[in-house]
Amino acid sequence: MLLKKILVAASVIIGVSNSINAQTALPIVSGPYNPNDTSTFRQYKCPEWFRDAKFGIWAHWGPQAVPRHGDWYAKKLYQQGSGDNKYHVKTYGHPSTFGYKDIIPLWKAEKWDPEYLMKLYKKAGAKYFVSMGSHHDNFFLWKSKIHRWNAVEMGPHKDVVGIWQAAAKKEGLHFGVSEHLAASYTWFQTSRGADTSGEFKGVPYDGNDPAYSDLYHTKAAQNDKAWITTSKEWAKEWFDDVKELVDTYHPDLLYSDSKLPFGDTGRAMLANYYNGNLSANHGKMQAVYNYKGMPADGTYVKDIERGVNDGIAPFPWQTDTSIGDWFYSTGQKYKSALEIIQLLVDIVSKNGNLLINIVQTPEGDIEQDMLNTLEDLATWTSANGEGIYGSRPWKVYGEGPSTAANQEKGHFGGLKDVRKYQSTDFRFTTSKNGKTIYAFELEQPSTDISIVSFGKNAKLETRTIASVKLLGSDEKIKWAQNDDALVITKPATLPKWQTLAFKIEFKK
16 A cells, blocks of 8 residues: 555655656746647637738838848859859848848937837828837847847847837837748858859858857758748747747737747747736737638737738638838839739638738938828728728628639739729728628729619618718718619719728618
């Protein structure tokens, strides 16, 4: 009997020890979400703030803006013969001596005025704001205790994430952060190469110097070349980095530039984020996690990069895109206000949100073209926002040529984000209480307006229409609900914007 008691006691001690070891390896905030029980994630429900917000602005900004050569500069400068490599050698020197580590101190952000920009973004209609946390360049824009390559110790010597967050909160906007670190480990392996020809043939790039391995990472295994590393050690490092970010700032939104990575480790990160958000908000879930995953099962908010969903999704989702290149690029072409408005309307009609990057210069300000676009967005959203914010999808998302089956596909899934529309293209939303429907005509009409979905024969809406109004106009609208369509007489004077919104109300 004594021996049996000893054995039982020993087994209990061993079990407790294993639990402690597991928790020590991946420490997570306690709460209802358990990475070892995937069923616990089914309790997640997208918070109302995100479903109501519809429109967010992103600052995809950091040291890679310095050369004014656009996205992925930190990787491409090490690719011999690329445009970025040629520019880098000519401008800064050979990457064996002057590499990305030497670009970082050149990022000063001396014209950055976050409070001014946040006021502009709020005026333009944004309801949430997302700061870059770290791009694939492994440079942290927050005050980190575990990584010296951060914006407080280097570059601008400012807690960029913390300052953005304070500015967003001051304007009443929800705040998010993006992390692009899971792909960093294989992405940055170019820094460990060398030229294969020419004067510097065989001379190792600065990424080979062990003194900088905490920025460029150590050498990956020979077969570790996919977007997400297979290294368990790096997976743990990623967990620690993201945990520090979310535990410090408790953002309302976290974006990962990948699928949910690293299996159990990824689920531990997500459980930590969700539990931490609950704790920070006194038991009310405010967290939104965006990643490029399948299937969209409601345990997170699916993100589509540079693309849109092809129909009404059963769960809220998000498009992330940029007004131009992801990082500042000299002479780049920007999306127009009309293209952004049309994109927003299309997305919202399908139960989605738009998160768009507003490109900042290395110094931190934005160009006049974008100031003009933001002003145009402000004009449109102030007049038409009631059909966007707090809305929900209707029975069908729209009608017209752009709803045809042969729509152009996006580069990263879904349909192309910016497309050509006609005056016969419509998108529909409804108020949260279902009492009002908004019909957005994506291009201004030249003749009377016919909306087939509201014809009596369509049988999509059984209620009797009581009134039709044009948002942003005081003109009395003439209309008739016929069997084949709701016909609206073209108003004598149309608003100065191209995308119109008709407010349709019904008899009680």
